[in-house]
Amino acid sequence: MxxxxxxxxxxxxxxxxxxxxxxxxxxxxxxxxxxxxRSQSGLLVPICCYIVMAVSLNLTVGIMGELSLxxxxxxxxxxxxxxxxxxxxxxxxxxxxxxxxxxxxVGAIMAGVVxxxxxxxxxxxxxxxxxxxxxxxxxxxxELITCLIVGSDGKxxxxxxxxxxxxxxxxxxxxxxxxxxxxxxxxxxxxQTIATFTxxxxxxxxxxxxxxxxxxxxxxxxxxxxxxxxxxxxSVGISITRYKMIAFVTSAALAGSxxxxxxxxxxxxxxxxxxxxxxxxxLVFVVLGGLGNIWGSIIATVVLYILPEALRSFxxxxxxxxxxxxxxxxxxxxxxxxxxxxxxxIPGRKKEGADNE
Amino acid sequence: MKFxxxxxxxxxxxSVYAIIALGYTMxxxxxxxxxxxxxxxxxxxxxxxxxxxxxxxxxxxxxVIVAMAVCTILGVxxxxxxxxxxxxxxxxxxxxTAIGVSYLLQNSALLIWGANPKSYTPVVSGTLHLxxxxxxxxxxxxxxxxxxxxxxxxxxxxxxxxxxxxxxxxCSEDKGAAQLMGINVxxxxxxxxxxxxxxxxxxxxxxxxxxxxxxxxxxxxxxIKAFTAAVFGGIGSIPGAFLGGILLGVIESLARGYISTQxxxxxxxxxxxxxxxxxxxxxxxxxxxxxx
Numbered sequence: 001m002x003x004x005x006x007x008x009x010x011x012x013x014x015x016x017x018x019x020x021x022x023x024x025x026x027x028x029x030x031x032x033x034x035x036x037x038r039s040q041s042g043l044l045v046p047i048c049c050y051i052v053m054a055v056s057l058n059l060t061v062g063i064m065g066e067l068s069l070x071x072x073x074x075x076x077x078x079x080x081x082x083x084x085x086x087x088x089x090x091x092x093x094x095x096x097x098x099x100x101x102x103x104x105x106v107g108a109i110m111a112g113v114v115x116x117x118x119x120x121x122x123x124x125x126x127x128x129x130x131x132x133x134x135x136x137x138x139x140x141x142x143e144l145i146t147c148l149i150v151g152s153d154g155k156x157x158x159x160x161x162x163x164x165x166x167x168x169x170x171x172x173x174x175x176x177x178x179x180x181x182x183x184x185x186x187x188x189x190x191x192q193t194i195a196t197f198t199x200x201x202x203x204x205x206x207x208x209x210x211x212x213x214x215x216x217x218x219x220x221x222x223x224x225x226x227x228x229x230x231x232x233x234x235s236v237g238i239s240i241t242r243y244k245m246i247a248f249v250t251s252a253a254l255a256g257s258x259x260x261x262x263x264x265x266x267x268x269x270x271x272x273x274x275x276x277x278x279x280x281x282x283l284v285f286v287v288l289g290g291l292g293n294i295w296g297s298i299i300a301t302v303v304l305y306i307l308p309e310a311l312r313s314f315x316x317x318x319x320x321x322x323x324x325x326x327x328x329x330x331x332x333x334x335x336x337x338x339x340x341x342x343x344x345x346i347p348g349r350k351k352e353g354a355d356n357e
Numbered sequence: 358m359k360f361x362x363x364x365x366x367x368x369x370x371x372s373v374y375a376i377i378a379l380g381y382t383m384x385x386x387x388x389x390x391x392x393x394x395x396x397x398x399x400x401x402x403x404x405x406x407x408x409x410x411x412x413x414x415x416x417x418x419x420x421v422i423v424a425m426a427v428c429t430i431l432g433v434x435x436x437x438x439x440x441x442x443x444x445x446x447x448x449x450x451x452x453x454t455a456i457g458v459s460y461l462l463q464n465s466a467l468l469i470w471g472a473n474p475k476s477y478t479p480v481v482s483g484t485l486h487l488x489x490x491x492x493x494x495x496x497x498x499x500x501x502x503x504x505x506x507x508x509x510x511x512x513x514x515x516x517x518x519x520x521x522x523x524x525x526x527x528c529s530e531d532k533g534a535a536q537l538m539g540i541n542v543x544x545x546x547x548x549x550x551x552x553x554x555x556x557x558x559x560x561x562x563x564x565x566x567x568x569x570x571x572x573x574x575x576x577x578x579x580x581i582k583a584f585t586a587a588v589f590g591g592i593g594s595i596p597g598a599f600l601g602g603i604l605l606g607v608i609e610s611l612a613r614g615y616i617s618t619q620x621x622x623x624x625x626x627x628x629x630x631x632x633x634x635x636x637x638x639x640x641x642x643x644x645x646x647x648x649x
Contacts, residue, residue, distance in 0.1 A: 067449065121634050128391060129633055132588045135581070136626035143623040162619075185619075276581065280456055287453045320464040326457035327439055334446035 013212045016295050020208065024201040031197070039309075041197075047305050048200025049075075049262040052207045054285040054297040056254035059211055061283065062292035063220065064247040065227030067131040069279050070118075070138025074252040075259035076274035077114045078107030080145055082260025083188045083269070087181045088152035096194035103264060104203065104257040111256020112249050114141070119248045123241060138279055145271040146185050153178025187270030188263065195265035203261055204298075207254050212294060214250065223247050288329060358491050363614040364607060369498035371606020372505035373567065376560040377583030378590070378598035379512060380553030386593035387529045387549045390448065393455040394435060396580015397462035398554050402428045402561030403571050404470055407477055417480045424558040432554025433547050441543065459577075466573040479566035497566045504563065508556065509599045516595065525549060529593065582609075582625070589629050591642020600640060605629075 027044065030036050036044075053075060060068045082103035093099050118137045125133055149160040151172040158172045162184050172180065182188050214220045222243045225233040234240055263269050289300030307325070311318035377399060384392045402424045409420035439458050443451045481496045516522035527535040528545045536542050564579055565571050582605060590601025605625055612624040638644040 061449070067452075121630060125633060125637060128385075128592065129588065129637060131391070132585060133630055133633055136585065136629055139581075140623040140626050143620055147619055276577075284453055284456065287449055291449065317468070319460060320468065323457050323460035323464060327454055327461065330446075330450050330454040330457065331439070331442055334450040335442045336445075 009216065012295065013208075013216075016208060016212070016298070017205065019295070020201070020204055020298065024197075028197065043306070043309060044197045045195050045200050045265045046262065047302060048197065048204055049258040049265075050282065050285065050305055051204055051298050051301045052258035052261075053255055053282045054289065054301045055204075055207050055211055055294055056251045056258070057282050058286045058289070058292065058294060058297045059214070059247055059251045059254075061286050062290075063215060063227065064223050064244060066123075066126070066244075067128075067283075068134040068251075069131050069276065069283065070134035070136070070141070071251075071255055071282050072274040072276070072278035073118075073138035073141035074111040074115055074255035075262065075278070076141055076145055076271055078111040078256025078259030079263030079269065079274070080148070080182060080188065080259075080271070081110035081256070082107035083191050083263045084150055084152075084157070084181055085260075086194060086264055087179065087188075087191060088157055090192065096192070097196075097199075100194050100196070100199050100261070100264060104199070104260045107260030107263075108253040108257040111259065112253035115249045115252025115256075116245070118252075119245050123244045123248060135276060135279075138274075138276060142271050142275055145182075146187075148182050149180070149184050150182040151178055151180040185270065185272075187268065187272070189268050191264060191267050191269065193265055193267055195261050200261060203257060207258075208294065210250065210254065214247075215294075219243060219246055284326065288326075358488065359614070362492055363610050365492075365494055365498060367607035367610030368603055369501045369606070370567065370610055371586075371603035372501045373560055373563050373602075374579065374583045374586045374606050375505050375599045375602025376508055376556055376563070377579060378587040378602045379508065379595060380556040380560070381584055382587040382590075382592055382595065382598040383512075383525075383549050384553045385587065387525055388440065388546055390440065390451045391455065391584070392553075393452070393580070394458040394462060395553065395557060396576035396578075396583070397459050397466075398428055398432060398435075398557040398576070399561040399564060399580060400466060400571075400573060400576030401431060401462060402554075402558030403477065403565040403575060404466060404475075404561075406558070406562045407475055407565070407571055410478060417478075421480065421559065421562045424562060425555045428554040428558035428561075429551045432550040432557075436547055436550040441546075463573045463577075470573070472573065474570040474572045477565035477569040477571045479569060480562055481566075497563070501563045501567075504559065505599070505602075508559070509595070512552075512595055521545070521548060582622075585626065585629050588639055589632060591639030594639070594641045594643075597639055597641035604640075 027036070031041050031044070053071065057068065057071045060066060060071070085106040086099045086103040089099055089102065093102070118134075122130060122133050122137065147162045149162050149167060149172060151158045151174045153174045158174060158178075160167055160171055168184075172178075174180070179190070181191075215224075222233070222238045223246070225236075225238060226240055226243060230240060259274075285301040285304055286297055288304065289296030289298070304322075308318050308322055311321055377395065381392065381395055384390065384395070405427045406420040406424035409415045409423040410417055413420075415423065435458055439454050440451060443454060479495075479497050481500055484493045484495045485499065486493055514522075516525055524535070524540045524545045525548070527538065527540055528542050532542050535545075560579075560583075561576070565575070583602065586601035586605040587598045588601070589605060590597030590599070592598075608628055609621050609625050613621040616624060632640065636642070636644075
């Protein structure tokens with residue numbers, strides 16, 4: 001039984017890698033032959049970023065079982081540290097590909113460090129209290145980044161922390177030829193957009209490799225044991241704090257590298273973009289895709305990210321339709337009557353539902 | 358004197374938060390769900406009272422009562438259509454549904470009333486001058502504080518003394534047992550949503566009297582802050598929501614006055630985090646130790 005299960009999960013993993021790769025090849029071919037219009041190909045990199053965000057949040061919400069409402073905060077940390085890294089290295093390393101890779105690594109490290117610092121207080125709490133504190137940290141990170149003014153010149157990085165709101169980029173006193181990277185509330189302006197779809201694909205593959213291998217490892221089993229029964233897990237000698245921290249920091253670091261890619265995809269980016277609503281957006285992807293289901297997160301992200309764009313012809317009604325779809329899907333998948341109805345309509349589904357019980 | 362001015366504006370802002378937080382905490386206490394759409398009910402309340410006063414020409418007090426009636430119906434309808442079918446569903450599913458309802462309300466408001474901010478006429482105008490004009494207090498502030506205290510006392514009496522209040526407390530303690538005792542759980546939860554939404558309408562009118570711009574997103578941030586206030590005071594506890602709201606308002610006002618306008622929200626949230634670390638169930642919340 002165990003062996004059979006193992007085979008099945010390994011097969012699902014392989015299918016996920018295969019699916020993502022096939023989708024990447026098809027889209028790349030379409031893009032190079034002109035099968036995608038400008039606005040469609042513009043969606044490719046953000047979709048990659050949000051897929052990584054959803055998969056990494058799934059690690060916290062689905063696998064670890066704690067609700068996080070501040071995931072966009074880590075994305076924001078990754079985005080701005082990635083932008084600073086890529087922009088300040090512009091003269092030293094001319095190759096955009098290498099700079100993008102460095103930016104993503106820097107973004108991941110910075111977000112991981114912030115994740116660790118946030119995790120120390122957050123992971124002591126549980127349930128709704130944990131949720132509200134992650135929300136609070138998300139908002140704090142957003143406001144702190146709004147206060148940053150950063151520039152770089154021949155002497156290195158200059159950073160001002162603009163608490164009173166009275167300082168401007170002139171206070172950096174940059175040397176000749178220096179450039180301002182982040183201008184407080186305006187955010188990063190004049191960023192070179194070096195993000196590419198290929199980088200997005202590689203990031204998704206790396207994320208899947210990390211997350212799926214983690215879930216199937218001893219660490220992942222420990223994390224899921226804590227989720228299913230904290231007291232039982234503790235009594236067999238699993239260190240709650242340690243494993244929760246591993247999951248949380250991994251999730252934050254992946255969000256950070258997704259943020260770096262996202263930040264380098266736009267020439268202008270304000271910290272206000274990464275607010276509570278962005279966290280919620282990603283959470284919706286995760287929940288609709290199925291908690292703990294990595295493949296589901298990917299599909300849900302693609303569908304839900306494209307849905308509002310596809311509804312663009314309905315203009316004003318599109319978010320209304322999105323909201324109604326959201327409510328109806330939740331009602332359809334979570335009420336007993338609808339489940340039996342679906343079971344009658346789709347014969348295969350009933351069995352699956354019985355499996356989950 | 359400056360301190361006193363900040364303090365009073367903080368208490369009145371906190372009173373608005375407290376009124377919203379009372380609605381949040383009652384719903385949480387009984388339905389055990391985070392009703393993210395609560396902030397948007399506030400916004401709807403603001404719009405309804407705006408329309409009743411400006412287009413229908415009703416007196417201010419009547420317009421607020423109209424808003425209360427509309428929001429009460431709205432709250433009960435939302436609960437019946439969106440939340441009731443999910444009573445036994447996992448809490449995350451209910452949370453996402455609440456987010457869906459919140460989007461729905463915001464975008465409906467956007468379609469009906471447009472994105473342009475409306476300028477709301479305060480429910481009462483004028484200011485009180487004290488100490489030779491050194492300290493000015495607007496009547497809206499005084500009204501808000503009084504309204505908040507009255508609502509707090511009324512709710513405490515209602516849940517403590519009446520039969521319906523007793524039913525509410527029973528449901529929040531144990532729904533199954535309450536049902537066995539002959540309490541109509543669904544009706545009690547509906548009633549809770551009705552009260553919470555009526556409070557949201559009052560809060561909407563008061564909130565818009567403070568900052569007279571009314572937009573479809575007006576309710577979001579106060580909603581989140583009131584939720585923070587409810588957690589701060591201990592979610593599920595009525596005096597806790599009151600205390601949490603007032604403290605949050607005062608901290609925000611003092612932080613804005615003395616430290617930094619840009620970081621005022623951060624300071625509020627930082628205080629919340631510290632409080633939750635010291636008292637994990639909030640200031641007045643009951644800490645329930647886990648039994649094995």
